[in-house]
Amino acid sequence: MRPDEVTNMAHGNAAAGHGDHxxxxxxxxRWLTTTNHKDIGTMYxxxxxxxxxxxxxxxxxxxxxxxxxxxxxxxPGFYNQLTTVHALVMVFGAVMPATVGLANWMIPLQIGAxxxxxxxxxxxxxxxxxxxxxxxxxxxxxxxxxxxxxxxLYPPLVLQTGNAFPMAIFAIHLMGASSIxxxxxxxxxxxxxxxxxxxxxxxxxxxxxxxxxxxxLIAVMPVFAGGVTxxxxxxxxxxxxxxxxxxxxxxxxxxVFWFFGHPEVYIMIxxxxxxxxxxxxxxxxxxxxxxxAMVYAIAxxxxxxxxxxxHHMFTVGMPLAGQLxxxxxxxxxxxxxxxxxxxxxxxMWRGSLSFEPPMLFALAFLFLFTIGGFSGLMLAIVPxxxxxxxxxxxxxxxxxxxxxGAVFGIMAAVYYWLPKWTGHMYDMNIAKWHFWLTAIFxxxxxxxxxxxxxxxxxxxxxxxxxxxxxxxxxxxxxGFGFGLSQLLFVWLIIRCVKGGQRATAGVWDxxxxxxxxxxxxxxxxxxxxxxxxx
Amino acid sequence: MAQDKQTGQYYFPHGSRLPFFxxxxxxxxxxxxxxxxxxxxxxxxxxxxxxxxxCALFFFWFGEVIRENQAGALFYARQLSVPxxxxxxxxxxxxxxxxxxxxxxxxxxxxxxxxxxxGSYEIIPAFGLPAINTALLLTSGLTITIAHHAMKxxxxxxxxxxxxxxxxxxxxxxxxxxxxxxxxxxxxGLQLGTGIYGSTFFMLTGFHGxxxxxxxxxxxxxxxxxxKGHFTPHQHFAFEAVAWYWHFVDVVWLGLCRGSAxxxxxxxxxxxxxxxxxxxxDAIPVPALRHQAVLRAKRPESLPRGLLR
Ligand code: HEM
Ligand SMILES: [Cu+2]
Numbered sequence: 001m002r003p004d005e006v007t008n009m010a011h012g013n014a015a016a017g018h019g020d021h022x023x024x025x026x027x028x029x030r031w032l033t034t035t036n037h038k039d040i041g042t043m044y045x046x047x048x049x050x051x052x053x054x055x056x057x058x059x060x061x062x063x064x065x066x067x068x069x070x071x072x073x074x075x076p077g078f079y080n081q082l083t084t085v086h087a088l089v090m091v092f093g094a095v096m097p098a099t100v101g102l103a104n105w106m107i108p109l110q111i112g113a114x115x116x117x118x119x120x121x122x123x124x125x126x127x128x129x130x131x132x133x134x135x136x137x138x139x140x141x142x143x144x145x146x147x148x149x150x151x152x153l154y155p156p157l158v159l160q161t162g163n164a165f166p167m168a169i170f171a172i173h174l175m176g177a178s179s180i181x182x183x184x185x186x187x188x189x190x191x192x193x194x195x196x197x198x199x200x201x202x203x204x205x206x207x208x209x210x211x212x213x214x215x216x217l218i219a220v221m222p223v224f225a226g227g228v229t230x231x232x233x234x235x236x237x238x239x240x241x242x243x244x245x246x247x248x249x250x251x252x253x254x255x256v257f258w259f260f261g262h263p264e265v266y267i268m269i270x271x272x273x274x275x276x277x278x279x280x281x282x283x284x285x286x287x288x289x290x291x292x293a294m295v296y297a298i299a300x301x302x303x304x305x306x307x308x309x310x311h312h313m314f315t316v317g318m319p320l321a322g323q324l325x326x327x328x329x330x331x332x333x334x335x336x337x338x339x340x341x342x343x344x345x346x347x348m349w350r351g352s353l354s355f356e357p358p359m360l361f362a363l364a365f366l367f368l369f370t371i372g373g374f375s376g377l378m379l380a381i382v383p384x385x386x387x388x389x390x391x392x393x394x395x396x397x398x399x400x401x402x403x404x405g406a407v408f409g410i411m412a413a414v415y416y417w418l419p420k421w422t423g424h425m426y427d428m429n430i431a432k433w434h435f436w437l438t439a440i441f442x443x444x445x446x447x448x449x450x451x452x453x454x455x456x457x458x459x460x461x462x463x464x465x466x467x468x469x470x471x472x473x474x475x476x477x478x479g480f481g482f483g484l485s486q487l488l489f490v491w492l493i494i495r496c497v498k499g500g501q502r503a504t505a506g507v508w509d510x511x512x513x514x515x516x517x518x519x520x521x522x523x524x525x526x527x528x529x530x531x532x533x534x
Numbered sequence: 535m536a537q538d539k540q541t542g543q544y545y546f547p548h549g550s551r552l553p554f555f556x557x558x559x560x561x562x563x564x565x566x567x568x569x570x571x572x573x574x575x576x577x578x579x580x581x582x583x584x585x586x587x588x589c590a591l592f593f594f595w596f597g598e599v600i601r602e603n604q605a606g607a608l609f610y611a612r613q614l615s616v617p618x619x620x621x622x623x624x625x626x627x628x629x630x631x632x633x634x635x636x637x638x639x640x641x642x643x644x645x646x647x648x649x650x651x652x653g654s655y656e657i658i659p660a661f662g663l664p665a666i667n668t669a670l671l672l673t674s675g676l677t678i679t680i681a682h683h684a685m686k687x688x689x690x691x692x693x694x695x696x697x698x699x700x701x702x703x704x705x706x707x708x709x710x711x712x713x714x715x716x717x718x719x720x721x722x723g724l725q726l727g728t729g730i731y732g733s734t735f736f737m738l739t740g741f742h743g744x745x746x747x748x749x750x751x752x753x754x755x756x757x758x759x760x761x762k763g764h765f766t767p768h769q770h771f772a773f774e775a776v777a778w779y780w781h782f783v784d785v786v787w788l789g790l791c792r793g794s795a796x797x798x799x800x801x802x803x804x805x806x807x808x809x810x811x812x813x814x815x816d817a818i819p820v821p822a823l824r825h826q827a828v829l830r831a832k833r834p835e836s837l838p839r840g841l842l843r
Pocket of ligand 1: 152265266268269311312330331333334337372373374375376377378379380381385388389390394397398401402405406
């Protein structure tokens, strides 16, 4: 909602006292049967946090092994399982479900709808995700161990997977079904259930970013599912899609994977863009600069994300025209991304800034995500990429866009909306400690990986030549610092759920948008009658 | 979720055990499938249980939706138009980015897997059974439209007849398809393992057939509901949704026909080129050459089966 157009909105309509109808059942049945968007949003968020911790433990094992050259803790096969499953867990279990949880909680509140449009399907998509991860993580305990060919699952290497092979593929099918259902739900909700007067171009930017993300999901999840299905039939049913001996081509898999994979990285970052676009105006006490440009920028990024995939495949070999095209289309994404970065900056220009935890995370996002964007630009240059590809430089790049990018965006959102969810203010001191420790350690963790990569250290290996020792040690120390700091986050959330100073409806000094018109905590049902917008 | 037009109040479905039940049954199904593929003997049983649970899920889930609908909960959907992409424009892109890309099916697949000693196979001709099948599906598109008009006119008799005709045509299509598969396997030497052509052919038509099966079952359900007197000339969204789905499998089939026709051409062009192929090799830029070389490599006499499992 553009704040200049707001607000009032249907005071009290959402207040408690709507009688007892639809009170949730008590105990575990509540979570097994609920169709309420807030309950489901909570489940997604808690699930995501759990996966963040599980994936984090894997990352720490990796960093512990890399602390010194030589093989100390884990054997190389298990190391590869760790890197593979770490990535799958973080991408599909931590980042994506967190943004889906936020969508569930906030989209209905932001557009003045009573719930998501398809509540039962909503619950279905959550539980599918849960079982997908039961299946995926159980692969650690089957003969042959978990998948170890990297999250990109390239054949023919991936065909060496043991009994985990079909399990991982079916887990991906379940995740895909879950994501598609979630995406359909978001689209149907936004298209059909906006409150009267909430035109598309008045919609808050977080909802906008999710509308576009949902289209990306629907477009690419089937591609990924198709790709892994072809792997499955190649392995068990004698098809030849990726088998050169039968006229197929293993490179085809890379095309299919990255046609999914590049839009996938934007599926993870666009909601974070939306979050930052909500937070920066609030704490600058100014409407977002260039609202419509922000919408068009997201849309153009989404479109461009479909035509850049082969920048992951420069070293596979392609004609000069292909190299030029994919370099230029990739660099083109920097234009709408630049529009966003400049608009966020301009929003703060002459604003009256304050630095509450959500704003701190949003600002860190702004700086650190941009570093990731710059290293991306370097990688888009073909001759340079020949050097960087499959080194720690790439690892540094995508961790900068994903951790201080997507993950900081999610943390900013949690700090922004937690009082609305729980009805309590959280402990600002712990939050600030959490922020500063996280922001410092994330750089100690990932910045040295740029140097390692430039010096030629390969990714996905448990051992390395001794000249890489120093920066690996620094990076590992950063990793453990980062990981331990997250315990503060967990503790803060638990304390905030349990109690704390009561939060007002507006929570922040300059709230804008429908979600701040309902009391905190948001009642079980909100906007049973559409709010009036003025 | 639906909104009552008069009061502006939303209808909330109550909590439901079905989503959890459904996810659990899919989990059982998938775990069973994985166990089967891994060669565990209980795998099939788990798979079977999972399948039954899934059938039960559909039964309960749609039963619930139908009951709610009969009780007057009004679900509404605005129609979204989907802009279709693709078509011939895609070729221009391929021409620019991968100028030497050729759709080619030079190999019949590993000899060890091929049913014939020399590994040869024939493809299914586009005329004959496939043409008949196309006619069947197109006709079913027509009959369902007639049924829809009958529904709108309130002519229940015609509705039931033409709806029944639609799914009968659908099932006939499936029967013909099964027959064709049999012929391909036994007489043409064309199997799933017969190189990339067999893989593509059976995967595309097979998944299409799966969708036709699902669509036909949905039509049967709608027909049974018509027999029970559900729907009115103005309220029959379930019918419309199924009709959309049916048209969708129709359209996909036409796409498949066109695709297989052009791959048929490619195959023939390719057989000629394959013979001439080698002397064109030096015109191909190096990275492309690498792939082409793999593609064009002679079929190994026999490939150890283990490589493919
Ligand atoms: C200005 C924007 C960006 C550019 C120009 C860019 C460019 C690139 C390039 C060229 C590569 C391939 C490097 C190689 O493997 O040699 C790459 C890898 C990667 N990028 Fe980006 N990128 C951008 C933004 C992002 C964002 C926003 C994300 C995620 C939120 C992201 C996630 C990744 C990931 C996950 C990989 C590595 C995948 C893998 O090989 O495992 N990138 N990027
Ligand atoms: Cu990319």
